[in-house]
Amino acid sequence: MNEQKAVIVTGAGGNLGSAVVRELASAGAKLVCMNRSSHELEALAGDLPASTDFLSIAGTDLTDYASCAAAVARAVKRFGGVSALVNTVGGFQMGPIGPEAREEWFLGVSVATSLAFLVFQEQLFGQLSDPLWFTVVFAWLFAAVLGSALSVVRHADHLAERLKEPYGTLILTLAITSIEVMAISAVMLHGENNPTLARDTLFAVVMIILNGMVGLSLLLGAWRRPEQQHNLQGANAYLGVIVPLATLSLVMPTFLAGPEGQHPSAPRQLILGIISVGLYATFLFLQAGRHRDYFTDDSNRHERISERVPRHGRVWLHAILLFAHMGPVVFLVEQLARPIDYIIETLHAPTAFGGVVMAILVATPEAVSAVRASIANNLQRSVNIFLGSVLSTIGLTVPAMLVVSQLYGHPVTLGLEHGDLVMLLLTLAVSIITFASGRTHLMQGAVHLVLFLAYVLLIFQQ
Structure with missing residues (x-):
């Protein structure tokens, strides 16, 4: 977990995602947290240890290829690469109403x-x-x-x-x-x-x-x-x-x-x-x-x-x-x-x-x-x-x-x-x-x- 590359966590602002982020942070991992809501990411950032190497990316739409590609590009630019992906949300539309x-x-x-x-x-x-x-x-x-x-x-x-x-x-x-x-x-x-x-x-x-x-x-x-x-x-x-x-x-x-x-x-x-x-x-x-x-x-x-x-x-x-x-x-x-x-x-x-x-x-x-x-x-x-x-x-x-x-x-x-x-x-x-x-x-x-x-x-x- 202490290598240079980072771990991407999707849905980091949710209950499951935030629990995963806290566990990885306690292990010293470098984190890239993706979530649609910036407010949830801001609240999560305030709870993590000050020493956590942390990048949050709000507004990522997992159903849109260009949005995902842009997010990954920012993660690679920041940490030099990505070593793992933890997906805690589904990347699909549910029902006819978005x-x-x-x-x-x-x-x-x-x-x-x-x-x-x-x-x-x-x-x-x-x-x-x-x-x-x-x-x-x-x-x-x-x-x-x-x-x-x-x-x-x-x-x-x-x-x-x-x-x-x-x-x-x-x-x-x-x-x-x-x-x-x-x-x-x-x-x-x-x-x-x-x-x-x-x-x-x-x-x-x-x-x-x-x-x-x-x-x-x-x-x-x-x-x-x-x-x-x-x-x-x-x-x-x-x-x-x-x-x-x-x-x-x-x-x-x-x-x-x-x-x-x-x-x-x-x-x-x-x-x-x-x-x-x-x-x-x-x-x-x-x-x-x-x-x-x-x-x-x-x-x-x-x-x-x-x-x-x-x-x-x-x-x-x-x-x-x-x-x-x-x-x-x-x-x-x-x-x-x-x-x-x-x-x-x-x-x-x-x-x-x-x-x-x-x-x-x-x-x-x-x-x-x-x-x-x-x-x-x-x-x-x-x-x-x-x-x-x-x-x-x-x-x-x-x-x-x-x-x-x-x-x-x-x-x-x-x-x-x-x-x-x-x-x-x-x-x-x-x-x-x-x-x-x-x-x-x-x-x-x-x-x-x-x-x-x-x-x-x-x-x-x-």
């Missing part, structure tokens, strides 16, 4: 929900004054939109794997940003004018991601290990763009209030939009080009990171399903706007409530992936997810909302005030300190979570 089709059950749920609210709209919204019925309707719509958003992100991730950079990153970013813009626009254009909704949503996204998501990821990731590592240059590149964009979008308008209040004038909106899109486009060009290495872990220990093998011939399927899941989102976020408006306008909930709901819908799909990656000791992936999410939110959502404002005549207020302004500046400062060394530990996660708790408390103090 696994991809079985994964799309939620599309039926979202379509059925859309039809229900299209046909019985007045009956369903007619009893919002009943607290129990309001809770049922709100939870139903929120779960339907969130589930559809998770499905959109899943298919965007598949396309990203197949098309590579820069198209993969662009598709994933545009999919998430489109959901955010649709959600904010639906609530902003429904009911009474809420000029602070876009600002509240942006601020909530920043707080949820840079404090809640970062804090939880660092805390859980460091729970079983003293510290974790990430690429310092990549984090600096993200923060180097996030800080000026956040300042120009959420801080500067507070000090440039004109005769009409804090609503930015058309020339200032144009300048802000050009700056945001220009900086984000420049960053994306550098991320996908000459500075791609900044966004990968530069330590040798990450030979254990999952490499995904693209499944050939499925690009069109994932593209169709992505748009199929986005269709109900467009309709359902408009329906979700009604209970949100009701709780703000009728029950006099904090005006920031709508922004928090929209931010949760946007941040949750990426938060799940970031926390899983950190637990599996792949902090670099977490850093790319949460800092990239904040950057795309500010760099793309702000210009989009300014365009919506001009088209529909709904003014927007971007500048933060009072405690919110202090929380933003404090969060940016702490984030710079957290990622300044390339190493993180449990205490830093606890600090970010305390800041998130302070943000939640401030919502109800306004």
